[in-house]
Amino acid sequence: MGLAGVKIVLVEPAGPLNLGSIARVMKNFGCNDLVLVNPQCDRSSPEALKMAVHAKEILTSAVIEDTLIAALQGCVRVIATVGRDYGRDRPLENPRIALPWLLENPTEPTAIIFGREDRGLTNEELNYAHRLVYIPTNPDYPSLNLATAVSLCCYELSQSAATFSSKNLSTPEIAPVDVVETYYQELESLLLAIGYLYPHTAASRMQKFRHLYNRAHLQTTEVSMLRGLLRQVEWAISHQHHGNIQDG
Template sequence: MNESALTRVRIVLVEPAGPLNVGSVARVMKNMGLNQLILVKPHCDRLSDEAKLMAVHGIDVLEKSQVVHTIPEALQGCHRIIATTGRSLSLPTHLETPREALPWLLTENFNTALLFGPEDRGLNNEELNYAQRFVCIPANSDYSSLNLAQAVAVCSYELHQAAQNPIESKLDPSFEPASFEALEGYYQHLEAVLLKIGYLYPHTAKARLEKFRRLYNKANLTNEEVALLRGILRQVDWVCQFIPPKK
């Protein structure tokens, strides 16, 4: 069983509202060998009596959990990120089942993360942009909405099962995917340059950048490749200073 890979997976809850859910998440994480819990702007006390009551023997997961203010803070140092969503019709990208996608997070070499949205709305498009792949849990079409703790339980089980039966990676063992910080820095630089040269306009930049993100996610870039792309942007920046502004 690949237990060390499980310990490198972060379970990230974005703005969780209920201490009972948070406690239940800690319990199922303990059941399935996961121990990194990060809460982004929680609307409840993760160490409340209610949370501890539901955590049972997973109280240590609660006590070691981290609270951060933004999703980028939660994802620092990650190389692979999957987001969960129930909005299968509105997201213009391929959705996978937990069984298909989650083994991708199990690596002994890199930190990875699985994102869950707030109980009342899930992750919005801006929050989904931080992930490279997207998971939707198949359920009864008459009532497909899952409770947060239930969704985490399904995904945690699939991760545990995948760790027991690891699939041999087809990637070169020396391959190192680009870090979250490197990619986000590139996207910010790309937006600034494309606005400067008039390819993007402020009112359409957000939607266009989402398409660029999906394009680069398919490429599975390395840090070296991101540095190469940023070199092009720096050269464009340099050339722009010699082009007179339009009158």
């Protein structure tokens, strides 16, 4: 399958020239699944089509979504790209090391997320990624053009594609991002209800839970088990409360 199963997800792209260039480089490396999240430019503009050259079909067939979670629907492995100024507690990996992970099972939908040209991805958007990559550059001028960043990542992926195409891998079914996101929402609601989380600190505390679970690469059956555990806790709490009312 090569890179055919990898989604290239652009969050709020603003430059039509970049968009056309990205379509062209995607075709160069056999990648055709482009997703645009709330694009700020017209993919069918003359500038975009001119830069796409012989890859105009990638632009015209690109999927447009309003939100990043919608763009990642069904994806089980997600990597996000970040800039040099990223300052949180998650490790940044070299693309050559991290990106091959997207290809380990060619039957699984995967994605690589690229942020806005001027300010990248928000912390909330980065939470959807299992791993983060940073492209090493000259520290005197670290900023990369969006199309260049996509080109480098597509190249690195293409170098790894042959390694996995000949393998008959039998790996556990990793849960799609949107399925795990439903669990996160249910977990946050329960932890707020029992007082473990407080509204003003819930986002930062939930980030730590997300990082923990993302490192585990939860399987679909494991997410189902965890959601069942939450439902049982909610049932026990409601019945304990009901029993206390009756006792009183």
